[in-house]
Amino acid sequence: xxxxxxxxxxxxxxxxxxxxxxxxxxxxxxxxxxxxxxxxxxxxxxxxxxxxxxxxxxxxxxxxxxxxxxxxxxxxxxxxxxxxxxxxxxxxxxxxxxxxxxxxxxxxxxxxxxxxxxxxxxxxxxxxxxxxxxxxxxxxxxxxxxxxxxxxxxxxxxxxxxxxxxxxxxxxxxxxxxxxxxxxxxxxxxxxxxxxxxxxxxxxxxxxxxxxxxxxxxxxxxxxxxxxxxxxxxxxxxxxxxxxxxxxxxxxxxxxxxxxxxxxxxxxxxxxxxxxxxxxxxxxxxxxxxxxxxxxxxxxxxxxxxxxxxxxxxxxxxxxxxxxxxxxxxxxxxxxxxxxxxxxxxxxxx
Amino acid sequence: xxxxxxxxxxxxxxxxxxxxxxxxxxxxxxxxxxxxxxxxxxxxxxxxxxxxxxxxxxxxxxxxxxxxxxxxxxxxxxxxxxxxxxxxxxxxxxxxxxxxxxxxxxxxxxxxxxxxxxxxxxxxxxxxxxxxxxxxxxxxxxxxxxxxxxxxxxxxxxxxxxxxxxxxxxxxxxxxxxxxxxxxxxxxxxxxxxxxxxxxxxxxxxxxxxxxxxxxxxxxxxxxxxxxxxxxxxxxxxxxxxxxxxxxxxxxxxxxxxxxxxxxxxxxxxxxxxxxxxxxxxxxxxxxxxxxxxxxxxxxxxxxxxxxxxxxxxxxxxxxxxxxxxxxxxxxxxxxxxxxxxxxxxxxxx
Numbered sequence: 001x002x003x004x005x006x007x008x009x010x011x012x013x014x015x016x017x018x019x020x021x022x023x024x025x026x027x028x029x030x031x032x033x034x035x036x037x038x039x040x041x042x043x044x045x046x047x048x049x050x051x052x053x054x055x056x057x058x059x060x061x062x063x064x065x066x067x068x069x070x071x072x073x074x075x076x077x078x079x080x081x082x083x084x085x086x087x088x089x090x091x092x093x094x095x096x097x098x099x100x101x102x103x104x105x106x107x108x109x110x111x112x113x114x115x116x117x118x119x120x121x122x123x124x125x126x127x128x129x130x131x132x133x134x135x136x137x138x139x140x141x142x143x144x145x146x147x148x149x150x151x152x153x154x155x156x157x158x159x160x161x162x163x164x165x166x167x168x169x170x171x172x173x174x175x176x177x178x179x180x181x182x183x184x185x186x187x188x189x190x191x192x193x194x195x196x197x198x199x200x201x202x203x204x205x206x207x208x209x210x211x212x213x214x215x216x217x218x219x220x221x222x223x224x225x226x227x228x229x230x231x232x233x234x235x236x237x238x239x240x241x242x243x244x245x246x247x248x249x250x251x252x253x254x255x256x257x258x259x260x261x262x263x264x265x266x267x268x269x270x271x272x273x274x275x276x277x278x279x280x281x282x283x284x285x286x287x288x289x290x291x292x293x294x295x296x297x298x299x300x301x302x303x304x305x306x307x308x309x310x311x312x313x314x315x316x317x318x319x320x321x322x323x324x325x326x327x328x329x330x331x332x333x334x335x336x337x338x339x340x341x342x343x344x345x346x347x348x349x350x
Numbered sequence: 351x352x353x354x355x356x357x358x359x360x361x362x363x364x365x366x367x368x369x370x371x372x373x374x375x376x377x378x379x380x381x382x383x384x385x386x387x388x389x390x391x392x393x394x395x396x397x398x399x400x401x402x403x404x405x406x407x408x409x410x411x412x413x414x415x416x417x418x419x420x421x422x423x424x425x426x427x428x429x430x431x432x433x434x435x436x437x438x439x440x441x442x443x444x445x446x447x448x449x450x451x452x453x454x455x456x457x458x459x460x461x462x463x464x465x466x467x468x469x470x471x472x473x474x475x476x477x478x479x480x481x482x483x484x485x486x487x488x489x490x491x492x493x494x495x496x497x498x499x500x501x502x503x504x505x506x507x508x509x510x511x512x513x514x515x516x517x518x519x520x521x522x523x524x525x526x527x528x529x530x531x532x533x534x535x536x537x538x539x540x541x542x543x544x545x546x547x548x549x550x551x552x553x554x555x556x557x558x559x560x561x562x563x564x565x566x567x568x569x570x571x572x573x574x575x576x577x578x579x580x581x582x583x584x585x586x587x588x589x590x591x592x593x594x595x596x597x598x599x600x601x602x603x604x605x606x607x608x609x610x611x612x613x614x615x616x617x618x619x620x621x622x623x624x625x626x627x628x629x630x631x632x633x634x635x636x637x638x639x640x641x642x643x644x645x646x647x648x649x650x651x652x653x654x655x656x657x658x659x660x661x662x663x664x665x666x667x668x669x670x671x672x673x674x675x676x677x678x679x680x681x682x683x684x685x686x687x688x689x690x691x692x693x694x695x696x697x698x699x700x
Contacts, residue, residue, distance in 0.1 A: 001523045003549040004575070006448035006494060012585030026404075035400035044394045044595070050385035052564035052599075054376075055557070082432060085588045098356035111587070118587050144356060173351045199353040207405070214402035214594035225354070235362030237461070237468050238435045244564035245394070245595055249402075 013114055019315060025341055027332040028315040030153075030182075030292050032211035032267065034335075037259040039252035040212070047245060056244040058235070063242070066251040067219050071191060076224040079231060080250075082241050084181055084205035084218030088147075089115050091201060091220065094233040095175035096121045098144030105134055107325055109153050109179065121145075132157050132286045132294075139167050146171060149179035151187045154319065154330045156288030158187035168197050175226065177201045182290035184209035184264050185271070191221060198223035201230075208291055209264050210253050217242075217250045267291050271333045277343050278331075281350055292332045294325075300350055302327045308349045314342055363464055369665060375691055377682040378665040380503075380532075380642050382561035382617065384685075387609040389602035390562070397595060406594040408585070413592070416601040417569050421541060426574040429581060430600075432591050434531055434555035434568030438497075439465050441551060441570065444583040445525035446471045448494030455484055457675055459503050459529060482507050482636045482644075489517050496521060499529035501537045504669065504680045506638030508537035518547050525576065527551045532640035534559035534614050535621070541571060548573035551580075558641055559614050560603050567592075567600045617641050621683045627693050628681075631700055642682045644675075650700055652677045658699045664692055 019026070060080050068075040081087035092115040096102045099122065104112050106125040116123040126138035132155040139146055146167065151158035168176050178190045180202055193200050201222040207213035220230065234241070253260070271288065278285070278295055285295035297305060306318040306329060317330040333339065369376070410430050418425040431437035442465040446452045449472065454462050456475040466473040476488035482505040489496055496517065501508035518526050528540045530552055543550050551572040557563035570580065584591070603610070621638065628635070628645055635645035647655060656668040656679060667680040683689065 003445075003522060003524050004579075006445070006524060007579050008444050008447045008583055009579065010582050010586040012582045013587070013589060014585075029405055031405065032403045034403065036402050040402065041399045044397050044399065047394050049391045049394065052386050052390065053382045053384065053561040055379055055381065055563040056566070082593075083588070083590055085590065089587055094358050095353075095356070097358045114587055172353060174353050174356060211403040213405040213590070216406070216590060216593045229354075229357050229359065232360050232362045233358055235364075236360040237363070237439055237464055238433070239363060240433055240435065240563070240566060243432075243566045243593070243596055245599075246593055249595075 013111065024313045024315060025334060025338045026315050027334050027338065027342065028317040028330075029213075030208055030290075030332045031213050032208060032263065032291065033333070033338060034211055034263045034266065036211040036249075037253050037256035039256045039259075040249045043248045043252045044245070047248065051244050055240050056242060056247060058239045060242045060247045063217075063247045063250045066254050070254050071221060073194075073221060074224070077194070077221055077227055079220040079222075079227050079234075080242060081218045081220075081234075083207065083216040084179070084203050085111060086216070086241065087203050087218040087220050088177070088179065090230060090234055091177055091203070092116065092121060093119050094230050095177070095201070096145040098174065100142055100144040102145040102147065103139055103141075103143045104147045105152060106322060107132070107152070107155060109149055112147055128155070134159060134163075136163060136167055140170060143171070143174055145174045145176070147177040147179060149181060150190065151182050151185075151289045153182060153290065154292070154294050154317070154325070154328075155286060156182070156290040156292055156294050157286045158289035161188045161190055161193065164190050165193055168193060168200050172199065175199050175201060177203060179203045181205045182208055185268055185291045186289040194222050198225055201226055206250060206253065210260065211263065212249070212253060215246050215249055217246060267333050270336055270339055274333070274339050274343070281343070281346050292330050294328055294330050296328045297350070302329050305329060305346070305349060309342075309345060312345045314345055363461065374663040374665060375684060375688045376665050377684050377688065377692065378667040378680075379563075380558055380640075380682045381563050382558060382613065382641065383683070383688060384561055384613045384616065386561040387603050387606035389606045389609075390599045393598045393602045394595070397598065401594050405590050406592060406597060408589045410592050410597050413567075413597045413600045416604050420604050421571060423544075423571060424574070427544070427571055427577055429570040429572075429577050429584075430592060431568045431570075431584070433557065433566040434529070434553050435461060436566075436591065437553050437568040437570050438527070438529065440580060440584055441527055441553070442466065442471060443469050444580050445527070445551070446495040448524065450492055450494040452495040452497065453489055453491075453493045454497045455502060456672060457482070457502070457505060459499055462497055478505070484509060484513075486513060486517055490520060493521070493524055495524045495526070497527040497529060499531060500540065501532050501535075501639045503532065503640065504642070504644050504667070504675070504678075505636060506532070506640040506642055506644050507636045508639040511538045511540055511543065514540050515543055518543060518550050522549065525549050525551060527553060529553045531555045532558055535618055535641045536639040544572050548575055551576055556600060556603065560610065561613065562599070562603060565596050565599055567596060617683050620686055620689055624683070624689050624693070631693070631696050642680050644678055644680050646678045647700070652679050655679060655696070655699060659692075659695060662695045664695055
């Protein structure tokens with residue numbers, strides 16, 4: 001027998017292209033066009049590297065406390081991870097441990113079914129309506145858990161807090177996760193529900209609104225009991241996950257509210273300015289509350305537009321699966337100048 | 351039914367104390383007493399934080415290439431992770447997928463059984479001899495995999511390459527992992543075996559010899575095929591794990607061979623100097639090839655020494671489990687001054 005027979009063989013997920021060319025306009029991975037807070041630069045410039053010889057604080061207490069302060073909750077209600085992917089993956093492992101299926105939309109963040117398969121969690125996807133909104137009644141069944149992003153990705157469509165509260169009320173038997181990766185760009189947050197229900201977890205990331213995708217910081221807020229289970233699970237197999245520099249950078253970023261609010265407002269303003277321009281060019285899309293627009297063109301095939309943009313060094317995202325969305329493009333909101341260039345090139349293409 | 355019934359409940363691992371006092375001598379987590387290479391400081395000072403708004407390179411190519419260069423192997427033979435815990439955990443998940451038990455010593459790194467339990471991998475531990483060496487014949491049975499640290503931890507005892515080659519020859523049916531976390535402090539490396547056998551993985555860390563525990567960098571070297579399986583598994587559930595600053599810091603560190611060699615030599619010199627002093631004080635220990643000494647005292651109980659040292663603000667590690675080693679202390683090698691202070695206080699205690 002060969003060793004290869006006993007190896008776990010999986011099909012890896014392929015992330016959005018990270019082209020290494022210099023002069024490109026990169027609107028394909030929902031990164032923020034503006035850099036992180038200048039306070040982060042200060043942290044790096046003044047970082048005492050001797051600290052690196054020691055293991056980082058396994059609890060990342062400085063960051064946990066800063067996030068708790070920012071959201072006005074106690075520290076025992078905050079969990080931090082190496083990007084929200086780490087937080088979400090750990091949440092799947094911890095909370096979704098039932099024989100009943102976990103429920104999420106058919107069009108949503110592409111890692112949910114990956115983690116469910118990895119951890120052998122049964123799941124069922126619920127079809128979005130044709131207008132890409134979620135039908136709450138689909139979630140009206142006994143289940144092993146629910147996870148929904150708000151706004152949803154890659155659709156950009158947001159639901160309000162009442163919508164989620166109605167779902168949570170019906171599910172005392174399981175944990176409900178709201179993935180708020182994009183919430184800062186205009187949707188309502190479900191954070192107030194975490195004061196009221198002990199089984200709802202709200203997950204956030206530094207990768208979008210805080211311009212720190214390169215730092216890998218994600219966090220979750222829930223009841224102390226919910227967070228305790230998550231911490232136990234995390235500590236059961238890796239004590240030291242977040243490095244010391246990242247902890248310090250994350251603290252600096254969340255304390256700089258002014259910079260944050262300014263940059264988020266700029267992205268929103270650009271998005272709102274671009275919406276009518278895209279409509280004028282023949283694009284159709286649901287109203288986006290995120291830092292991207294998920295659009296289909298009335299007459300021209302998405303793949304053709306995708307390839308032609310790429311030929312002009314403009315990268316957007318085209319999902320070939322599921323086939324329901326293969327005629328859509330997900331366009332991240334860049335700087336004003338990048339969006340002007342996009343509109344200019346689209347005018348030439350269409 | 352309450353949601354708590356469906357939650358995974360685990361007993362978390364408790365890492366070595368990270369006391370927050372200022373004036374302590376910390377010899378309990380095998381950290382390097384010297385800081386990282388000054389090249390790492392330069393990286394931080396000059397880091398273009400605008401890079402942080404983008405996702406890091408999911409392949410960490412710069413770091414992979416630098417490590418490949420350093421060890422004179424091709425890049426397709428290198429895997430990097432967020433600390434060697436991340437690398438090892440991923441290796442367990444990927445390679446140990448058989449119904450036969452995975453084998454490792456009864457006294458060894460305390461996370462092996464944790465990961466095995468987490469991933470539901472059957473395992474069997476093999477008792478070290480009374481002198482804390484490994485009996486190779488114990489591993490002479492069909493199995494689902496083998497993992498052994500060299501030098502072993504927390505014993506510090508090293509075996510030579512022939513010892514491991516004899517084991518590997520007998521196990522074409524499974525993957526053999528050599529955890530070389532401490533190898534730079536004087537043991538023989540099994541890296542040459544990775545050129546010869548496609549089923550051996552050698553795992554390394556930046557946390558000890560490279561003084562960068564706070565950065566979380568680990569890596570593995572094996573055959574291209576072995577590494578490919580590991581990468582597929584990693585990418586199947588998290589694309590972006592290592593942050594951009596860590597990637598750059600890791601490159602700077604491994605390129606500074608002079609600094610590295612100098613600091614490792616200092617730790618080894620201090621260890622060799624301290625050995626006879628500890629023996630003189632009545633300690634017994636196997637010869638250590640690592641950056642710690644695993645010692646038992648001929649007449650005084652380990653727990654008493656542990657508590658008395660702690661009262662003098664000197665922290666060493668005392669494992670209460672398994673009971674075979676509950677009369678041992680693991681003492682990390684600190685600076686010359688720290689070890690002088692340790693010896694001085696031990697003289698007072700004993």
